[in-house]
Amino acid sequence: MTRYMRRAAAICLVLLAALLVNAVRVQVIDADELNANQANRRPLIARYAAPRGNIVVGGRPVTGSKDTRQQLRYERTYHDGPLYAPVTGYSSQLYGDTLLEYAEDGVLTGTDPLLAPLPLWNDFNRSRRPGGTVVTTIEPILQGIAYDGLAGRRGAVVALDPSTGRILALVSSPSYDPGVLSGNSAEVMSQWQRLNGAVHQPMLNRAIRQTYPPGSAFKIVTAAAALDARVVTDPDARTDTPDPYVLPTTRTKLPNPVKGCKKASLAYAIQWSCNTVMANLGVKVGLERMLDAVGRFGFNDRGLRIPSRVAVSNFDRRMSVDQLALSSIGQFDTTATPLQMALVAAAVANGGELAYPYLVDRTTTRGGDTVRTTPRRTYQRAMNPATALELRRLMVGAVEKGTGSSAAIKGAVVGGKTGTAQHGLGNAGTPYAWFIAWAQHPKASRPAVAVAVVVEDAEADRAEISGGGDAAPIARAMMQAALRGAR
Incomplete structure (x- = not known):
């Protein structure tokens, strides 16, 4: 009898061990796979069981959460949704x-390990902390000026602090x-079907996810390449460029948009946007050195x-010499995001050093304790x-005496470059209007802001499209606000 009891006890122990092993397999080894299974709604229910953390602009939350009292309890809400x-x-x-x-989902949902009171805390108890807060670098006044300036026209605006890389405004229009x-x-x-089917693509983030031919605004990059390569040693000396x-x-x-470009100097070519001079200089710099130069700007x-992904700004790595000439004036296959062109202006303003751009100043717990801050770091030495x-x-000459005069600000030093980018089959599309610029108070030690504006409004008269006429006034209004210390 005792023998049978021992056997039964042994079998029970084996079964208990198997049960424990299976429990470990289900709860630990297969946990992630089971959580990811689309048939399992528990992770989804848990995700929306508590309010989501907020995104803050200028000290004010621009997001919130609404209690629906449904199975997926909390829905996201937005203040000034189209603006931000x-x-x-x-x-x-x-x-x-x-x-x-x-990009900051872990902080906003409370699952980021940095929000936990102890290291590996979340791995052991699988609990969620209250959602944290994401504090952005955006300046509300600059954001509003850019949004109002575009006035629903298709386009984008980016403004940043040249010395730190802080993104001060990031606007895409039309919005939603x-x-x-x-x-x-x-x-x-x-609503999803309506927005995705809209002709003007309001859900497209034109500031960081759309690339455009930069046109003459790109000539600043070509000029930097020519000066660094010593192809030009005196910007005021006449060149050998025919017209x-x-x-x-x-x-x-x-063709040239203005007269006087024959054998014009680099200074005159930037001031009045001579295509011939800049194309010729790009050819003289050569493809290898041009690639090195554009790479240092971030192309x-x-x-x-x-931390959101940014679309790649393109400068072809292989091309013929005639294609290189066109690429050097921002045409052919050369494309750039508005953020990229703001970085071009910032590099000039910051003495050639390009600070890495960033949109999140810091993240905090629900109670306000700082979890992570974004440090200032160098991105590239552009020139x-x-x-x-x-x-x-x-660039100052282009504003004071050239095509960028509509961006001039009394009592401030402003440098800028206009751009009119052809596009479409046979360049039949309405040209995009570009303007890139930076502004500095005369008594300040460094520029306050660098800006890039692109307007692609197909409603406008083709003959009236120009960076100086369409884009520069928006940049001017933003620079004025930045110089006043907008907040």
């Missing part, structure tokens, strides 16, 4: 998250209210994050300091 949509993105129970809502996508109702699905200039290996004549960088000094002078 290019910053926040959306957080939807049906369609997921984008932009800061995605991300709050209409927050829930999981039939109305949300209808008309025939693209190398072709019979195509490159062709696939890893740029702010030699002497080159930056020369380009500052040339």
Whole structure:
């Protein structure tokens, strides 16, 4: 009898051990896989069981949470949604998250390990802390000026602090209210279809996810390459550029928007935007040195994050000499995001050093304790300091006596460059209007702001599109506010 009891006890122990092993397998080894299973709604229910942390602009939350008392309890809400949509993105129970809502999801949902009281705390108890706060670098006044300046026209504006890389404004137009996508109702699905089917693509973040031919605004990069490579040693000396200039290996004549470009100096070419001079200089610099120069400005960088992903600004690595000439004036396959062109202006303003751009100043716990801060760090050395000094002078000349005069601010030093970028089949599309600039108070030790504006309004008269006419006034208003110390 005792023998049978022992056998039964042994079998029970084996079964108990098997049960414990299986429990460990289910709760530890297979936990992530089971949580990711679409048939398992528990993670989704847990995700929306508590209010989401907030995104803050200028000391004020621009997001919130609404208690629906449904199974997925809390929905995201937005204050001034269209104004800040290019910053926040959306957080939807049906369609997921984008932009800061995605990049900082761990903090906002309370699952970031840094929010836990002890290291590895979340791994052991699998609990959620209250959602933390994401404090952005955006200045509300600059954001509002940019948004109002575009006035619903298609385009984008980026402003940043040249010395630190802090992004002060990030606007895309036309915009949308991300709050209409927050829930999981039939109305949300209808809004999703409407927004995705809209001709003007309001959900496209034109500031960091859309690239455009930069046109003549790119000439600042070509000028930096020419000065660094010593192809030009005296910006005020006449060049050997003919007018008309025939693209190398072709019979195509490159036109100029103004007269006086024959054998014009680099200074005159920047001031009045001579295509022929800049194309010729790009050819003389050569493809290898041009690639090195554009790379130092951030072109062709696939890893740029702010922390949201930024589309790649392109300068072809392989091209013929005539294509290089066109690329050197911001045409052919050269494309750039508005953020990239703001970085071009910032590099000049900051003595050639390019600070890494960032949108999140710090993250905190729900109670306000700082969890993480974004440090200032160098992104690239875009050009030699002497080159930056020369380009500052040339960009100031373009504003004081050239195509950028509508950006001039009394009592301030302003440097800028206009751009009119052709696009479309046979360049038949309405040209994009660009303006990049920086501004400094005469008594300040460094510039206050660098700005890039692009307007792609297809409603405008083709003959009236120009960076100086369409984009420069928006940049001017933003620079004035920045010089006043906007907050």
